[in-house]
Amino acid sequence: MSAHRFKLVMLLCVALGAVPAIANDLESAQNQFRTGKYKAAEAVAFAAVESGIWNERWPRLLIQCQLEQGKYAEALQTYDTAIRRYPTSMTLRLLGLEAIRFNNLSERSEEERKRFFQLLQSSPLRFASRDSLIAAGRYFVDEGEDARQVLEMFYDRVRDSNPDFLEAYIATAELALEKGDYKVAAETLAEAERIDDTDPRTSYLKARAFESSDAKVTAAALQQALELNPNHIPSLLMLAELALDRELYDDAKSSIAQVLKINPSEPDAWALQSVIAHLEGDPKREQEMRRKALSTWHENPRVDYLIGSKLSQKYRFAEGAAYQRRALEFDPDYHAANFQLAQDLLRLGNDDKGWTLAKSVAEDDPYNVVAHNLLTLHDRIKDFSILEAGDIHVRMDPEEADVYGEAVLELLTEARATLCEKYDVQPDAPIMVEIFPEQKDFAIRTFGLPGGAGYLGVCFGRVITANSPASQGERPHNWKSVLWHEFCHVVTLEKTKNRMPRWLSEGISVYEERMRNPTWGESMTPQYREMILNESLTPVSKLSSAFLSPPSALHLQFAYYESSLVIEFLIEKHGIESLKMALVSLGDGLSIDDALTRSVGSLDRLDVEFATYAREKAEAFAPDADWSREELPTETTTTELAKWVDEHPENYWGLRSLAEAWITEKQDEKALPLLEKIVELGAVTPERDGPLELLADVYQRLGRAKREREIREQVLAISSDALPSYRRLIEIATEQNEWQQVLEYSEQMLAIQPLQPFGYQHMATAAEQLKRPEKEVRPLKTLLQMDPIDPAALNFRLARAGFETGDTALAKRHVLAALEDAPRYRDAHRLLLEIVESER
Incomplete structure (x- = not known):
């Protein structure tokens, strides 16, 4: 069929109302694009555009296909042809602006931005289509205009008149995420899913909305996005970022490689490659990857912003700040880089510049939730x-x-x-x-x-x-x-x-806690024992991922403990100097694998030897206890569980479950021997409400003060925060007039909780009873700051303590304060006379 005849047929089709067939073809091609079949969608769109079908959605789709695949020159050519035909299409112009930028045409890009605004001024928005309103909103967001006004004037307006128009929800969620308003983003995306749950963008944006709050929702949403479109570039890039965060660099590279197969010029992909090169200590490759990221748009501020923000997530704040400054050289008004730089400066301790810049961002971008939060905080802490x-x-x-x-x-x-x-x-x-x-x-x-x-x-x-x-x-x-x-x-x-993996940093810190005080830091527990022996131990080389994607809070705590155990093993086997050598190597830019290999040898051998070490530690914990769970009955009565425990008298899980059941049923006499058996087996830990604390509470309720005191002393020996036991021991010692013990317990309790009056009250009383006025002064001063019921009495006691220690100035000040509150306070009058007499 000749081209002339084809056009006549098309005109006839339009005249006879055959447009639905064309619309169906467009819908099919759009679905191909949505599901990641970019080449197929491009071919259909190209044919439609070449045939001259009068529908601007065809060139729009073709440009989208070409941009997605990095065919920037072709996209610009398609745009130049289409815009002559549809000069008032704002959606088309927005796509064209992207094509112009990625053809590195900075001057034309600036002209196009101005032309877009001129078009908006000449075309009253009250008559604009929903597509044009969304395009206008995105243009103003890109220009850095007030986000709330964009929402109100464009996106909300479309949603009010077209409540089932998906693009309005997508645009709203994108804006909310950019400004850190994750709540609004999540709510908007829930509505988007109701309208259409087949668009991968919705699932991807949902993953971003929950990234900082719910790892499971994020993972599920990301999986959903990639099921809908296995070639969805933003989702693949997010997969790469998550792997990078977990220091799974091979996995990150694999996801990036998938992206580059689709778009060999994708700037975010090359930027992430630059980040990985930096973290692997390869500065030459780092800069090479950055150049590739900027190859199609030389002044793209997002490239340096992305590199810098990822480095800052790795605590490389100085390097991150340097990249943000590079981004701002390209675009001084790039809000994301300005705010990231503000946060980097604050984390580097450069408060003056950091707060000033954060304030500037908040003023320029009032919808930036994080900036607003920071400025509000600054007002509170100044x-x-x-x-x-x-x-x-x-x-x-x-x-x-x-x-x-x-x-x-x-x-x-x-x-x-x-x-x-x-x-x-x-x-x-x-x-x-x-x-x-x-x-x-x-x-x-x-x-x-x-x-x-x-x-x-x-x-x-x-x-x-x-x-x-x-x-x-x-x-x-x-x-x-x-x-x-x-x-x-x-x-x-x-x-x-700042060049160290999280597991190493956390491991050393937890280890050093234990070195400073054996009750501090993480220690072996029944749960940890089970996790080690059930092959839940993470290989040393992948320990950082255990912190970033733990299945539960218990797994996160176990990651801290395991990391500290690695440090303990390294120091015991290779010495502290080997560990310090590894730290120096990291500072010199070596990867953790290379640093450890240089200081302790083969990583494969390290994994094997450490696993053996950890298993030995686990097996040494209460070795006489029965730790099996296989036959432990579930959903059974207390009587049936008691029968099972009689048959398995040393099973830790059975003993503990039955003891807790008897306590719940207020059967302390029955719970007592079970808890004593656990202690006898040595299966005690510093955990809150663990067997040792439960046993102390049982003894208390049964009125067996001597045994309660012995057990609570054991609690103090292994726990760093045993406030309930300190409180009870203070009460018991007070009842028995053991004032030296009261004083010591009070001081130890205040080392944990210095903000409650209980410890200060008993410390002051004990010091008074022991005739040690120098020990009274501090607790009495503190109690006066805690809104006391009887300040006059406290001031009198403090005055007397001051007088007895020879501090007459302190004594006079507080005795006068006592008399100010209680003018007829006779003891205070007598003390004042003594003070005055002593000064003569």
């Missing part, structure tokens, strides 16, 4: 106290600083002296420690968003953020253990120039 001891600077709530700020400085000073000497490190810049009384503030400072439950502290290098005991409820973790752990990170990150 009045924090700053305590200093040499190059250690501690920022904390003023009231908390008065209570235990001095103890914080003492601990950090000790950590600096001990750990810096041990690892041959001398930090050459101040170390900032920030302690937050509210968990949400800690999370915002650390992660940018509320959340982060389970994190007690984080170290970025020379900046530590930590939760104070006030943020952790009735039974906080031992703050000294937390700060010792985090300061150890300061030391090892300094030694390696």
Whole structure:
């Protein structure tokens, strides 16, 4: 058929109403594109465009196919032809702008952006199509305009008039994700799934929305996206990023290779290759990969932004900041790079520049949720106290600083002296420690968003953020253990120039906790024993992935313990010098595999020897106990379980399950021998509400104070945060007038929880009874800051203690304060007379 005859036929078809057939062809081609059959969709679209069908969706689809495959020159040619035919199409112009950029036509790109805006000005938006409104919204987002106005004027407007138009939801979710509003993104994507659950973009964006909060949802959504479209480039790139985060570089390279088969010029793929090269210590290849990422668009700011942000995720903040500055050289208004640079500076301890830049981003981009959160936090903490001891600077709530700020400085000073000497490190810049009384503030400072439950502290290098005991409820973790752990990170990150895998960093910190205090850090538990012997041990070379994708909270805790066990093994077998040699090699740019090979030998042998070491540790834990679970009955009555335990009297799981069941049924007499048997078998751990604590509670309820006291002493010997046992031991010792014991227990309790009055009250009373006024002063001063019921009495006691220690100024100040609250306080009047008399 001649071309002339073909056109006549097409015109006739249109005249006779045969458009649905063409529409069906378009829908079929669009579905091919959606499912990753880019070449097939391109062929159909090319034929339609060449045939001259009057429908701008055909050239749009063809350009999309060409852009997706990196055929940037062809995409630009298609655009140049199409835009002459459809000069008012904003959607087409937006695609053309992308094609122009990736043909490295910077001047024309600028002209096209201006032309797009001129078109918007000349075409009243109230008459615009839904496609044009979405395109206009995306244009303004790219221009850095107020995101909330974009939502209101464009995306919301389309959703209100066309509630089933998927593209409006996709655009809204993209914008929400860009601004860190994951809640809005998730809600929008739920609506998008209701409209159409076959578009891979929806699943991919859902994976991004839940990436920082729910690993299981993220994995499922990403899998769904790739089932819908195995060639979906954003999803494949996300797979590569997740593998990179887990230090599974071969897996990351495999996903990147899939992307490059589809689009050999994909800039994000080459940028991620550059990141991997950096992490593998290959600077030459790093720059080569960066050049490839910029080969089609020489001034693409996203390339350096992506490289820098991924390096910052690996705690390479100085290198990350350098890349953000490169991105800003290409585009000074690139908000993502500006804000990432602000966060990098804050994590490098450069607060002045960091906060200034964060404020600038928040003002320019008011919908940036993370920036808004940071600025709100800055307003809340600007009045924090700053305590200093040499190059250690501690920022904390003023009231908390008065209570235990001095103890914080003492601990950090000790950590600096001990750990810096041990690892041959001398930090050459101040170390900032920030302690937050509210968990949400800690999370915002650390992660940018509320959340982060389970994190007690984080170290970025020379900046530590930590939760104070006030943020952790009735039974906080031992703050000294937390700060010792985090300061150890300061030391090892300094030694390696932040170039170390997470497992190694965490392993050393947990190990050093145990070295400082045997009750600190992770230790063997029945669950850990089972995981080691059931082949749940992660190979040393893949330990970092255990931190980033744990199946449960227990698996994450086990990753900390296993990592510390690796360090213990390395030091026992090869010595501390070998470990320090590996850290130096990491700082020189070697990969962890090469660093370990150089310092301890074959990695394969290391994996085998460590597995043997771990199994021996596990088997040595309560070796006489029966640890099998195979025959343990489930969903059975207490009576039936008791019968089974009679037949298996040394089975740990049976003993524990039955003891807990009897306690639930308030049958303490029956639970008692079971818990005693567990202790006899040596299967005791510092876990909260574990067998040892349960046994102490049973003895308490049965009124057997002597045995309760013995067991609670055992709890203290292995637990770093046994506040309930400290409280009870203080009560028991008080009842028996054992004031020296009360004093010691109170001091130990306050080392864990310095923000509750109980410990201070008993410490002051014990010191008074022991006639040790010098020990009364501190607890009485602290109690006065805790909104006491009777401040006059406390002021009088403090005045008397001050007078007895010879501090008449303190004594006079507080006796006058007592009289101010209670003018007829006779004992205070008498004390004041004594003070005045002593000054004559």
